[in-house]
Amino acid sequence: MLGRGLKRKLSDYEENMAGLSSRQLVLNMCLTKLQTYKMLVEPNLHRSVLIANTVQQESNCCDLRSAEDQIENSLLIVSDDDMSSAISSILKDLDFVEDISPPTCLVPTGDDQPKFPENAGLKLEDDRQDLKGAECVFGSFEISNSTSYLKDLAIDDIFEDIDTSMYDSDFCCPPLMPPRPPPLATEEPLKTFPSCNSSSANNIQICRTDLSELDHIMEILVGS
Amino acid sequence: MAPSPLPSPRGRWVPQTDHAFDPPPSLPVGGPPGDNSTVDWCLYQLNGAAEFEVSEADIISTVEFNHTGELLATGDKGGRVVIFQREPESKNEPYNQGEYNVYSTFQSHEPEFDYLKSLEIEEKINKIKWLPQQNAAHSLLSTNDKTIKLWKITERDKRPEGYNLKDEEGKLKDLSTVTSLQVPVLKPMDLMVEVTPRRIFANGHTYHVNSISVNSDCETYMSADDLRINLWHLAITDRSFNIVDIKPANMEDLTEVITASEFHPHHCNLFVYSSSKGSLRLCDMRASALCDKHSKLYEEPEDPSNRSFFSEIISSVSDVKFSHSGRYMLTRDYLTVKVWDLNMETKPVETYQVHDYLRSKLCSLYENDCIFDKFECAWNGSDSVIMTGAYNNFFRMFDRNTKRDVTLEASRESSKPRAILKPRRVCVGGKRRKDDISVDSLDFTKKILHTAWHPTENIIAIAATNNLYIFQDKVNSEMH
Numbered sequence: 001m002l003g004r005g006l007k008r009k010l011s012d013y014e015e016n017m018a019g020l021s022s023r024q025l026v027l028n029m030c031l032t033k034l035q036t037y038k039m040l041v042e043p044n045l046h047r048s049v050l051i052a053n054t055v056q057q058e059s060n061c062c063d064l065r066s067a068e069d070q071i072e073n074s075l076l077i078v079s080d081d082d083m084s085s086a087i088s089s090i091l092k093d094l095d096f097v098e099d100i101s102p103p104t105c106l107v108p109t110g111d112d113q114p115k116f117p118e119n120a121g122l123k124l125e126d127d128r129q130d131l132k133g134a135e136c137v138f139g140s141f142e143i144s145n146s147t148s149y150l151k152d153l154a155i156d157d158i159f160e161d162i163d164t165s166m167y168d169s170d171f172c173c174p175p176l177m178p179p180r181p182p183p184l185a186t187e188e189p190l191k192t193f194p195s196c197n198s199s200s201a202n203n204i205q206i207c208r209t210d211l212s213e214l215d216h217i218m219e220i221l222v223g224s
Numbered sequence: 225m226a227p228s229p230l231p232s233p234r235g236r237w238v239p240q241t242d243h244a245f246d247p248p249p250s251l252p253v254g255g256p257p258g259d260n261s262t263v264d265w266c267l268y269q270l271n272g273a274a275e276f277e278v279s280e281a282d283i284i285s286t287v288e289f290n291h292t293g294e295l296l297a298t299g300d301k302g303g304r305v306v307i308f309q310r311e312p313e314s315k316n317e318p319y320n321q322g323e324y325n326v327y328s329t330f331q332s333h334e335p336e337f338d339y340l341k342s343l344e345i346e347e348k349i350n351k352i353k354w355l356p357q358q359n360a361a362h363s364l365l366s367t368n369d370k371t372i373k374l375w376k377i378t379e380r381d382k383r384p385e386g387y388n389l390k391d392e393e394g395k396l397k398d399l400s401t402v403t404s405l406q407v408p409v410l411k412p413m414d415l416m417v418e419v420t421p422r423r424i425f426a427n428g429h430t431y432h433v434n435s436i437s438v439n440s441d442c443e444t445y446m447s448a449d450d451l452r453i454n455l456w457h458l459a460i461t462d463r464s465f466n467i468v469d470i471k472p473a474n475m476e477d478l479t480e481v482i483t484a485s486e487f488h489p490h491h492c493n494l495f496v497y498s499s500s501k502g503s504l505r506l507c508d509m510r511a512s513a514l515c516d517k518h519s520k521l522y523e524e525p526e527d528p529s530n531r532s533f534f535s536e537i538i539s540s541v542s543d544v545k546f547s548h549s550g551r552y553m554l555t556r557d558y559l560t561v562k563v564w565d566l567n568m569e570t571k572p573v574e575t576y577q578v579h580d581y582l583r584s585k586l587c588s589l590y591e592n593d594c595i596f597d598k599f600e601c602a603w604n605g606s607d608s609v610i611m612t613g614a615y616n617n618f619f620r621m622f623d624r625n626t627k628r629d630v631t632l633e634a635s636r637e638s639s640k641p642r643a644i645l646k647p648r649r650v651c652v653g654g655k656r657r658k659d660d661i662s663v664d665s666l667d668f669t670k671k672i673l674h675t676a677w678h679p680t681e682n683i684i685a686i687a688a689t690n691n692l693y694i695f696q697d698k699v700n701s702e703m704h
Contacts, residue, residue: 022587
């Protein structure tokens with residue numbers, strides 16, 4: 001994703017210009033990666049930390065620049081602050097995801113992989129998850145077409161009394177959404193829903209704020 | 225009798241060994257054994273399906289020799305472990321000497337699903353570590369992202385026959401037919417290799433386990449994830465002791481993760497762990513229960529002339545290995561391998577460039593995520609040569625004494641059995657020799673992340689995607 005309107009001329013050796021465009025390019029990539037990782041069900045902690053540190057260092061370097069450059073870079077400065085707060089919230093979310101519960105011993109049952117249709121457009125590890133879903137050891141449970149399975153369930157009837165309006169967002173945050181409804185046969189998991197809803201409410205709020213900030217940053221960087 | 229391989233649960237993995245029975249070509253041989261500067265490597269064996277048949281589950285994710293080098297274990301993305309055993313030497317078949325044949329195959333880990341977190345846990349084997357052999361059985365630890373398992377490998381080559389109460393099929397005999405008493409005798413049978421899970425160490429880690437290391441006391445081992453290191457007793461599965469915890473109170477303050485760790489080979493109280501910031505911390509378990517405070521911190525100050533956006537990312541240490549002597553540590557970061565002296569914390573004693581020509585390509589390597597690839601490194605038995613993998617199926621060896629290095633390739637096309645491997649060269653513009661490869665033609669999907677060196681001999685195991693290459697020193701293979 002290149003900054004629009006910034007052409008790099010081979011003859012142009014002016015360090016500032018060249019530095020600015022490549023810096024924007026890298027920062028754009030950092031932002032995209034962080035966003036992508038956040039979308040993943042289980043973000044890669046190592047990579048997220050490395051990218052966050054890289055962006056942090058760049059924003060520190062930026063602060064040391066001279067006054068003339070300030071005007072040129074003013075847009076970037078604004079976005080760096082926004083970016084650091086976005087990164088902080090991403091790391092906070094990682095904490096939430098990872099330590100939400102003590103690690104449990106796992107028993108494969110007949111459940112399916114969670115599907116997030118809103119993310120279909122993004123290049124994620126969806127393919128990998130699909131592959132895994134197919135190969136998961138789920139005993140004799142036959143899943144011919146998971147999406148049709150979803151439609152067959154009368155989901156709305158079961159959760160009529162739970163207010164799900166908060167979760168209807170364009171950009172969903174998989175780790176913060178309540179677990180997908182299980183097959184009708186089991187009732188136990190339903191008990192966990194109320195607690196899940198209350199604790200995740202705040203985080204969804206934060207998530208939505210960051211996302212609008214990220215959108216704002218994207219707009220600035222792309223220059224539209 | 226050669227053991228027959230157990231059927232693979234997926235039925236897809238087919239071991240193929242390529243070896244020629246022709247006498248080796250009479251080429252000038254390297255120097256006397258022990259003189260590593262003139263080692264000539266040749267392909268000894270190649271195991272694995274041809275490239276167009278690769279399925280992701282077959283991708284090898286770890287390789288490890290046991291302490292004697294008799295056994296070689298590989299783990300793959302599908303959660304399987306394959307163990308190879310070296311054929312004992314015999315005068316009858318001079319060219320089959322020292323061949324590694326499949327000894328056992330078993331499914332170590334299965335994919336799991338954590339319902340509370342809506343997370344899938346990969347069955348990929350991250351690491352295998354052998355326990356020192358204490359009796360007739362062999363034991364190894366294998367781990368995926370969350371669970372470590374202890375496996376016991378035993379051989380059965382005898383079977384008792386002549387029971388008094390049971391007949392040959394195991395059915396109870398009619399007592400009226402039993403007229404005399406006999407002592408059951410052990411009769412030889414076809415060798416059967418049995419693998420049983422002896423311990424399952426679960427629920428110890430919230431984050432992804434990246435390394436395991438068996439202590440020299442042979443009673444304990446440690447497992448490390450991104451933020452914590454746990455100490456386990458091999459016989460106790462319901463408890464582990466947390467010895468390092470770098471998780472900050474506020475996750476927003478997180479700037480560093482643990483990338484690898486290992487126990488000292490001789491001192492059971494010492495261990496080292498590496499970080500994403502390029503530092504090493506040596507810890508002494510005698511100093512305190514929680515080893516958050518290191519005893520020594522090994523860190524090289526950054527070279528300002530090499531500073532770039534990606535300085536921090538490429539400084540992240542992907543692997544750390546103690547030398548056999550215990551005096552040095554070897555680390556691998558994205559572009560270099562470094563040898564550290566335990567007595568010197570300020571900088572490494574030796575630095576070797578693995579593929580410095582990638583320095584100008586870091587931006588595109590960041591874009592395609594290759595910059596996050598985790599390469600491993602290895603010492604040879606005498607700690608005089610170090611080895612690490614690179615891209616394009618290249619791997620590099622550095623001789624610490626002569627300061628010479630070589631680039632070799634692990635590929636079907638360029639490796640005829642028993643022929644000596646030709647050194648490869650990457651050219652960066654300027655003069656280009658025949659057979660050189662230019663940086664832009666390198667295949668970044670062909671990466672050699674996992675390599676292992678036999679503990680005493682010049683035999684190396686190289687994992688290239690789904691293929692396992694075993695190279696031997698020409699002299700070594702001729703002597704057999």
